[in-house]
Amino acid sequence: AWARIRGRLREEVGEVEYRTWLRQMTLAGIDGDEAVVVLPTRFLRDWVRSHYGDRLSALWQQESPAVRRVDVRLGQQRAVPAGEDGDEAAAPDREASARRTGLAEPLATGRGAARVTDARGDWSAPLDPRFTFDTFVVGKPNEFAHACARRVAEKPALPGFNPLFLYGGVGLGKTHLMHAVAWAIRAGEPSRNVAYMSAEKFMYRFIAALRSQSTMEFKESLRSVDVLMVDDLQFLIGKDNTQEEFFHTFNALVDxxxxxxxxxxxxxxxxxxxxDRLRTRLGCGMVADIHATTYELRLSILGAKAAAAGVEVPKSVQEYLAHKITSNIRELEGALNRLIAHANLFGRTITLDGVQEVLQDILRAHDRRVTIEEIQRKVAEHYNIRLTDMSSARRARAVARPRQVAMYLAKQLTSRSLPEIGRRFGNRDHTTVMHAVSRISELMQADSAFAEDVELLRRMLET
Ligand code: ADP
Ligand code: MG
Structure with a gap:
């Protein structure tokens, strides 16, 4: 069965990919319902796991349904069976090539004289048709990066804008902006050769070219582009020789x-x-930061995406999501897509109650642990008193009441004990905290305006 699975995979991925990544994969054994395959280096193991893991499992299931999972592990390869790949001698320069490319792990061996036929040819990764300027929502956190991207799209290689360096946390729109630039340049002048790729792909191509001794072709094909875009450059950290290759490509193109x-x-x-020299050159053009999202931006993105999907998403739901999912736009979009899919599937309209149910797992992951400092800060701000009064000895009502509210919220929203809370409020006794908690509860029951006020504070702190 294993030989057939390998054969199928080889057919599916093609000879070049197979030889690069999968040739050294061997079956270590079958353990219950799990097939264990091993690869000799961590690098190969991770690569195979992430790029072929699912496919391997599916093929196994077809071949023998008793196997439910495939585990890809690090391990020693058994002797290569005669007849299968037996004609290949290990490439002598394996270690050297690993050193040159900056990989910590030796590379998979390839056939010394084999040519990687696609070292030339289309460099570019496909562009996502959804990632255009039209669908990019502009707000305070991204307006500068957006303006720079627009400028580059209108007039590539403008002095001062070359290179354009976009940076920011995950899921904030870097890839979207890059694709938008590429689409716009291609639309304006279809003959322009725009190459977009991840840094990972850049490295992979570089390694493949080294192994097949086609680095000249590699260099030429890269240097024939009009616009080169490399996404997620941090991937090249520690990959010294790929960095060096990139540096030379960079200089040649800018020149x-x-x-x-x-x-x-x-x-x-x-x-x-x-x-250092690469960092210096990267910083020579325009450096644009995409900042963390704001509530307003999240809200407009939700509005735009709901409208594009043609689905009615109530304002209250949009506001709730914009409050709750603050990490990045990808997650926000994921949550919205799930809601839309759910609504379509069950033919129901989207409601606030429904949201909490459908998104339970996502929302729980976003429940933040609130700290006592945050509570003190928010409450002090809300009642317009000084933060230091949270721990001062002042007993004036205008100060004492907010302090009690903060203690009450600390008890409700954190897992701190009463003595711990007391300590954080100017070394007060735990009975003081206990008293504050019951006093605020009473007041909330007696005074609905006050209760609303405290509830509002609680909600602000929870989201
Ligand atoms: P990054 O590359 O910075 O990790 P992406 O560009 O992949 O982030 O963006 C993640 C998701 O969020 C994508 O689906 C993208 O379309 C969407 N997105 C990010 N920023 C915006 C924006 N300003 N307007 C609309 N969608 C956005
Ligand atoms: Mg990205």
Whole structure:
């Protein structure tokens, strides 16, 4: 069965990919309902696991349904069976090539003289048709990056904008903006050769070219582009020789008046582990930061995406989500998509109650642990008193009442004990905290306006 599975995979992925990544994969055995396959290096194991893991499981299931999972592990390869790949000698320069490319792990061996036929040819990864300027919602956190991207799209290689370096946290729109630039340039002038790829792909191609001794072709094909975009450059950290290759490509293109667009999760100066000269050059053009989202931006993105999907999403639901899912736009979008799919599937309209049910798991992950400091800060702000009064000895009602509210919320929203809470409020006794908690509860029952006020504070702190 294993031989057939390998054969199928080989057919599916093609010879080049198979030889690069899968040739050294062997079956270690079957353990209950789990097939264990091993690869000799961590790098290969991770690669196979993430790129072929699902496919392997599916093929196994077809071949023998008793196997339900495939576990890809690090392990020693058994002797290569005669007849299968037996004609190949290990490439002598395996270690050397690993060193050159900056990989910590030796690479899979390829056939020494084999040519990687696709070292030339279409460089670019496909562009996502949804990632255009039309669908990009502009707000305070991304307006500068957006303006720079627009400018580059209108007039590539403009001095001062080359390279364009976009950076920001995950899921904030870097890839979206890069694709938007690529689409716009291609639309304006279809003959322009725009190449977009991840840094990971850049490395993979570089390694493949090294192994097949086609680095000249690799260099030529790269240097024939008009616009080169490399996404997630932080991937090259620690990959010294791929960095070096990128550096030379970069210089050659900029010298030839070609545009470069790069993204990363940090600014050039914070990308520790990138060579200094590369960081310097990356910072020479325009560096634009995409900031964390604001409530307003999240709300407009939700509005735009709901409208695009043609689905009615009540304002209250949009506001709730914008409050609750603050991490990044990808998660926000994921939550909205789930709601829309759910509504379509069950033919129901989207309601606030429904949201909590459908998104339970996502929302729970976003329940933040509130700290006592945050509570003190928010409450002090709300009642317009000084933060220091949270722990001062002042007993004036205007100060004492907010302090009690903060203690009450600390008890409700954190897992701190009464003595611990007391300590954080100017070394007060735990009985003081206990008293505050019951006093505020009483007041809330007696005074609905006050209760609403405290509830509002609680909600602000929880989201
Ligand atoms: P990054 O590359 O920074 O990790 P992406 O560009 O992949 O983030 O964005 C994640 C998701 O959020 C994508 O689906 C993208 O379309 C969407 N997105 C990000 N920013 C915006 C925006 N300003 N307007 C609309 N959608 C956005
Ligand atoms: Mg990205």
């Amino acid at each position: 030839a008046g070609k545009q470069i667009v790069v993204s990363a999760d940090k600014s050039p100066s914070d990308l520790n582990g990138l060579e």
